[in-house]
Amino acid sequence: MxxxxxxxxxxxxxxxxxxxxxxxxxxxxxxxxxxxxxxxxxxxxxxxxxxxxxxxxTKQDIFRAVVEQGVAPNLDIVRAGLAAATDDFANLLRGLMKALPSVIATTSTGGIVKMVIGESRNFPELAQAWHDKLVQPALGAMTGAIAAAQARGELRAGDPRLYAISLVAPMLVGVIWRETFTPVGAEPIDIAALAEQHVELWLRGVLSQAGAAA
Amino acid sequence: MxxxxxxxxxxxxxxxxxxxxxxxxxxxxxxxxxxxxxxxxxxxxxxxxxxxxxxxxTKQDIFRAVVEQGVAPNLDIVRAGLAAATDDFANLLRGLMKALPSVIATTSTGGIVKMVIGESRNFPELAQAWHDKLVQPALGAMTGAIAAAQARGELRAGDPRLYAISLVAPMLVGVIWRETFTPVGAEPIDIAALAEQHVELWLRGVLSQAGAAA
DNA sequence: TCCTAATAACTGACTGGCTGGTTATTAGTG
DNA sequence: CACTAATAACCAGCCAGTCAGTTATTAGGA
Structure with missing residues (x-):
């Protein structure tokens, strides 16, 4: 048989x-x-x-495809976040930061971030694509939202772009930590807890008296 | 001739x-x-x-030497910072953050950071060396200082390690930005300005009422 | 429904070039 | 002259990229 x-x-x-x-x-x-x-x-x-x-x-084309495929879903998230930007700022932020950690956990953002950073010299076009398509729009939108909230008197004076960086940097570092140090035995960072505590810290640091009272 | x-x-x-x-x-x-x-x-x-x-x-030994030579001066800076840790916390921090940007600018921290992140999988020992010799001591010292200040009532409650991460993350991101995005035409980040604005933000977010009054 | 021919997705052995590492030789130094 | 730092030609192995051949699949005819 x-x-x-x-x-x-x-x-x-x-x-x-x-x-x-x-x-x-x-x-x-x-x-x-x-x-x-x-x-x-x-x-x-x-x-x-x-x-x-x-x-x-070619190998490079595979790499390109990977990065582009990695950009798309994140871009959607950013767009979705912007669409909801009519809410009052503090609560918008709390919601955004609550959603972020699960996104980070489920997608493979970490690996891509590491790649973009690590290979940026060898593939400047990729760093550029990431910056132009994802980082700059996201950071720009955040900067704009902060500036608007400042104009409304919710937030105190200061460079809105630097405020935006102050806001998102810890999450980015959390992702990098998870990819770089946790695998070699470092104590992990609880990104969700970090996000929550940091947003409150940031709000206390940036809300004006008027905004804080609201 | x-x-x-x-x-x-x-x-x-x-x-x-x-x-x-x-x-x-x-x-x-x-x-x-x-x-x-x-x-x-x-x-x-x-x-x-x-x-x-x-x-x-071997090539790896050259790499090792590079990383070790990159660790040493930074470690000294951390140690020096700790030695002065008797001052009151807010001003200690302001001084530290004022010194940091010039250190970042003069040394080639950026390139090394990129290397450690990018090659962490292929050379876990190096990520480990960096973590054990530099990152963990620095972060641990900062965490300890924050916890102490909390105990003295200067700072409000919260996870001191996460507070430490909230504090240093923007500088790290600034360095990564300089290495990754600025070369491809992104708007640079003024790290000194970021440091100054962020420290004040952070202090407002973390100081207790008692600490803020001081 | 079964068989056959044509198509194209897929394989895997191969190669050309590159690079980490070696070594026979040259040349500066005391 | 003896010694050794430094060179440059060399080797071995690895890997991106190729291609001739193999096999799944489909179409069509009986």
Missing amino acids: PSPRPPKFQRRKADRPDEIVAAALEIFAEKGFAAARLDDIAARAGVSKGALYLYFP | PSPRPPKFQRRKADRPDEIVAAALEIFAEKGFAAARLDDIAARAGVSKGALYLYFP
Whole structure:
């Protein structure tokens, strides 16, 4: 009785690119661009190395695709946050910061952030894409919202862009910490707790007397 | 007329290691570990590739030396800061934060930070060394100082470690920004201004009423 | 429904170039 | 002259990228 030999591979043209990009994201996030081998990516994607070249002309193009795919969902989150920007500022912020940690936990933001930072010299275009498409719009929107709240008298005077940086920096550091130091035995940072405590700290530091009373 | 041909090389055994490490720091900071070629390092150090191996047995050892040389001065700064920790907390902090930006500007902290983050998976020992020798002591000292100030009633309640992170994160982000986004045309962050504004924000957010009155 | 031919997704062995590391040789120094 | 820092040519291994061949899949004919 001839046992029905399972097929050596299956043709799934439509699914391959996404699978490859997903695999590449993991490998790149682990090793960085240069140290990542195409054989590793292919293996994790359950495909041969040759197959990669059916979908992407070069290693750099895979990298590009990974970063772009990493930008998109974050961009949506930013847009969604902006759409709700009519609320009063303090509560808007509390809501935003409450949502953020779960987003960070579920997506692979951390690995991508590490990649963008680590490979920025070798791929300036990617750092630029990230800045232009994601960082600058997000930071700009936050800066604008802060400036508006200052104009309304809710927040005290000061450079709104620097206030925005003061606000988001700890979350970014939390992500980097998780990727860099926690794996080598450092005490983890509870990003949710950090977010909550930091927002209150920030509000106390930036609200004007009028705003604080509200 | 015999033109006085300059010597092909000079023997300067004592100076070479430092020159090599300095060159390696620049190259590693630019390209990351894997993408950095030994020929580049040798060329920048004004030396042949073979000469590298007179002083360091392997590429990783050069990397190690670079990181260690990068740790030492920062560690001294932290220690010096701690020695003065008898002052009252708010002013201690203001002084510390005033000193920090120039330190960041003069040393090549930025490149090293980028390196440690980018290569942490491939060289966990280095991330660990940085954490154990520099980050953890610094953060721990800061946490301790905050906890002490809380005990004295100067600062309000809250997780002192998270407060410490809230305090230093923006400076770290400033450094990363300078290394990652400024080179691709992003608007620079004025780290000194950020430090000053952020410390005041932080103090308003963390000082207790009693502390604020002082 | 079964068989066959045509198509194209996929494989995996191969290669060319690059780079970490070695070593025979040269040349500065005392 | 003896010694050794430093060189530069060299080697070995690794990996991105290639391609000739293999196999799943589909279309069409009987």
